[in-house]
Amino acid sequence: MKKALITGITGQDGSYLAEFLLEKGYEVHGIKRRASSFNTQRIDHIYEDPHVDNARFKLHYGDLTDSSNLTRILSEVQPDELYNLGAQSHVAVSFESPEYTADVDALGTLRLLEAIRFLGLEKKTRFYQASTSELYGLVQETPQTETTPFHPRSPYAVAKMFAYWTAVNYREAYGIFACNGILFNHESPRRGETFVTRKITRGLANIAQGLEPCLYMGNIDALRDWGHAKDYVRMQWLMLQQDAPEDFVIATGKQFSVRQFIKWSAAELGLTLRFEGNGLDEIGIVDAIKGENAPALSVGDTILRIDPRYFRPAEVETLLGDPSKAKQKLGWEPKITVQDMCAEMVAEDLRNAQRDRLLREHGLELPVSTEG
Numbered sequence: 573m574k575k576a577l578i579t580g581i582t583g584q585d586g587s588y589l590a591e592f593l594l595e596k597g598y599e600v601h602g603i604k605r606r607a608s609s610f611n612t613q614r615i616d617h618i619y620e621d622p623h624v625d626n627a628r629f630k631l632h633y634g635d636l637t638d639s640s641n642l643t644r645i646l647s648e649v650q651p652d653e654l655y656n657l658g659a660q661s662h663v664a665v666s667f668e669s670p671e672y673t674a675d676v677d678a679l680g681t682l683r684l685l686e687a688i689r690f691l692g693l694e695k696k697t698r699f700y701q702a703s704t705s706e707l708y709g710l711v712q713e714t715p716q717t718e719t720t721p722f723h724p725r726s727p728y729a730v731a732k733m734f735a736y737w738t739a740v741n742y743r744e745a746y747g748i749f750a751c752n753g754i755l756f757n758h759e760s761p762r763r764g765e766t767f768v769t770r771k772i773t774r775g776l777a778n779i780a781q782g783l784e785p786c787l788y789m790g791n792i793d794a795l796r797d798w799g800h801a802k803d804y805v806r807m808q809w810l811m812l813q814q815d816a817p818e819d820f821v822i823a824t825g826k827q828f829s830v831r832q833f834i835k836w837s838a839a840e841l842g843l844t845l846r847f848e849g850n851g852l853d854e855i856g857i858v859d860a861i862k863g864e865n866a867p868a869l870s871v872g873d874t875i876l877r878i879d880p881r882y883f884r885p886a887e888v889e890t891l892l893g894d895p896s897k898a899k900q901k902l903g904w905e906p907k908i909t910v911q912d913m914c915a916e917m918v919a920e921d922l923r924n925a926q927r928d929r930l931l932r933e934h935g936l937e938l939p940v941s942t943e944g
């Protein structure tokens with residue numbers, strides 16, 4: 573039975589990858605951080621009681637900032653495949669906590685690769701590094717490929733650039749089977765609530781159900797190439813099954829604006845949104861309502877405003893990936909379109925909002941966080 577170790581198992585990708593590998597028959601180990609409250613919601617459904625025989629899903633407390641802890645876990649598990657998905661992954665937050673982001677995202681990767689070397693696992697453990705389209709930052713060519721030059725635009729992207737080259741360097745220097753997946757944005761109903769797509773689907777569902785008055789957004793003209801996380805974790809695995817380690821761009825090859833994603837989400841709720849004004853004065857007004865999904869709204873309500881708080885000190889305005897290499901060498905095609913993904917996310921967030929509304933109507937007041 574093959575063994576995989578996943579850092580970031582409690583995150584969006586970690587949870588989908590764990591499911592995927594369990595289905596493939598792997599024994600799956602994950603590193604989770606100690607937190608003062610539960611942080612395993614995304615993996616609770618696949619949790620196995622460690623007291624039962626033959627459990628194939630095992631969690632270890634750990635942190636990417638702690639070398640001795642990482643080395644000990646690697647030594648215990650001796651994984652065939654190590655997926656480094658753990659990261660302080662929020663670009664805007666990296667401007668607030670640049671040093672911590674570098675420690676986790678850059679040095680964390682180095683710590684894992686050094687642990688592989690220290691333990692003599694160079695020939696046994698294949699290594700996947702969660703690289704990112706943020707490396708392209710101020711883009712030098714469109715669409716972006718494996719050979720497009722990098723120009724990172726945030727402490728997050730700079731840290732990920734260190735990690736990217738560290739993976740390449742350990743491949744070249746020590747023969748470790750290390751691959752960078754340069755993944756463009758990918759989302760799902762399990763996406764963190766403060767990333768733009770989830771903020772929109774959750775925010776609009778809450779507004780439609782009367783739980784929040786308004787959605788506050790940053791640069792809604794940013795352009796992104798969005799795919800579904802389920803499609804993308806399949807690729808993370810496939811990269812490690814090749815004869816030789818290589819780096820791959822994973823993207824859909826289609827680009828849309830944040831504004832477009834807002835319109836799709838609103839439409840899923842039966843709302844037509846009209847944008848008025850310009851720049852920081854721009855607002856989104858309900859122009860029409862169809863169906864039963866927005867009982868708390870009337871035509872003419874302003875449900876979207878721009879807040880300068882959500883603009884970044886240096887923005888990545890546009891990203892569009894060219895996944896030709898992955899298609900050709902890995903036989904990969906994304907299965908889920910961005911529109912279908914948006915519909916899935918809205919449906920899930922609407923269910924949550926309806927449940928919270930019902931609880932509120934029965935006197936159980938729930939705090940709704942609108943931070944993002």
Ligand code: NDP
Pocket residue numbers: 579580581582583584585586603604605607611634635636637656657658659660661662676702703704705754755756757758759764
């Ligand atoms: P998430 O933010 O959902 O998950 C991040 C994971 O990393 C969580 O499990 C988190 O734990 C864990 N983590 C954070 N800090 C530490 C630390 N100090 N030590 C150990 N674990 C830590 O990210 P995604 O699942 O969306 O992304 C997975 C990876 O892919 C990340 O590295 C991200 O940067 C990268 N990536 C993501 C893309 C996307 O569009 N989703 C695109 C390209 C790259 P906790 O749950 O406790 O917070």
Ligand code: GDR
Pocket residue numbers: 661662663664703704705706755756757758766767768769771788789790791792794795796830882883884887888889944
């Ligand atoms: P990104 O994702 O920065 O691309 O990083 P995010 O969803 O945070 O932002 C996408 C774009 O939307 C704009 N935007 C806003 N973003 C947020 N979060 N909140 C807002 O209110 C808002 N308004 C507009 C942003 O400015 C940006 O242009 C994600 C992360 O998953 C990274 O870890 C990963 O590496 C990259 O995707 C690929």
